[in-house]
Amino acid sequence: MVDVSVEAGETVLDVYERNGWGDGLPLEAPTPERVDAMLRALAPVNGRPVDPDEVIAVLSPRSGEATRRTIAINAVLAGCRPEHLPVLISAVRALAHPDLNLRGVNATTHPVAPLLIVHGQAAVEGGFNAGLGAFGPGNRANAAVGRALRLILLHVAGARPGPGDASTQGGPAKYGYCVAENLDESPWGGYARSVGVDAPSAITIHCGEAPHNVHDMESEEPARILDKVASAMTSTGQNNAPISQGEYFVALCPEHAAACAADGWTRDDVAAYLFNQARMRVSELKRAFGLRAWAPWMQRLSDDDLVPMTEAAANIKVVVIGGAGKHSSVIPSWGMTRSVTLPVEP
């Protein structure tokens, strides 16, 4: 790893800015001592230390090799603690999963950003915020790990605005986009297990928009709450409208989730109801989009039919996030991407 020198009177930000690195905000100095300390904290695998220079993933469009050391450098830059490194390493594995289509995520003009959701023990031990204000500021783990993932995209993947990221307007989620699942207040158990990842700690990456708020202060009936969720899902301004394979992440706050569960609704019931309710008239969508990447059966519908905003109920992913209050959110997809859930491993 090539070193650069920070001279007297300079900051790390100055040096990085001069080299075209960083996200524009002040940076923690990635000294060899700090990076090595972070790498030393990684747990051994099968009794053997992990290789810091093993290539974990090759990230598009730069074809950058993400090793544990490179990931640790970016983790230090962002202000992560050593216990956050396995979460980041696992997130990088997810970024490189073919289903996620990182090449497309970075090449598109859409404002897509990878949302990192931390599940289970890693969320607790890393001090991640799953409760009040989980998507907002004030928590080191959420802020630093989300930022580190973006720094890895900027530096290793080469996703700099312009040559490596064509997003027309960009978006605040591209600075950092990391939350934890509120497992303690989920009436349906953990999200990762619901998609077949039965590990003490896991991560999910969903490449989507920033959260769209859903407000319902007064309802106890699941349908009345979820009709508002369906309303947030039903707009022609999002990529899900012309791209039927796109997923939705529905981040229910604990109180909305509890209202659904109290009436006997399961996670799958919520997704099935939204699949049925979040629909638009075919003629309206045809008027809005000349190009529609719809499932073949959807292309056959008549103009007067209602078409769902995604081609399968399984594309509607329900996870509990947040604290007290009655605000949930919908996170539409970029479209040509699938979410990836993996166990946390060093």
Next chain:
Amino acid sequence: MLIHTPEGGVGEIPAVGAASIPVLAGKKIGLLDNRKPNADIVLEHIAERLAARTGTEVVRRDNKNAAIPCEDQVLEGIAKEVEIVLTGTAD
């Protein structure tokens, strides 16, 4: 103070552009439209001009959508049909 650089190494580049063909006359050109809005207009204009200048034959094939890599089946088919492929994106 010495600090690390953040980028790391570069792996194998998955694909590189083919060398250009010096003489187009007598060649067959394929247009691979990725279906991004307006890509077809740009490609059609280039193809028309090349055909007018060199007498090349032009065939057109579509990718299914703009955001994902072209299917192997389409690439294999067009590679057998033509000597040159013009592709690109637009918006």
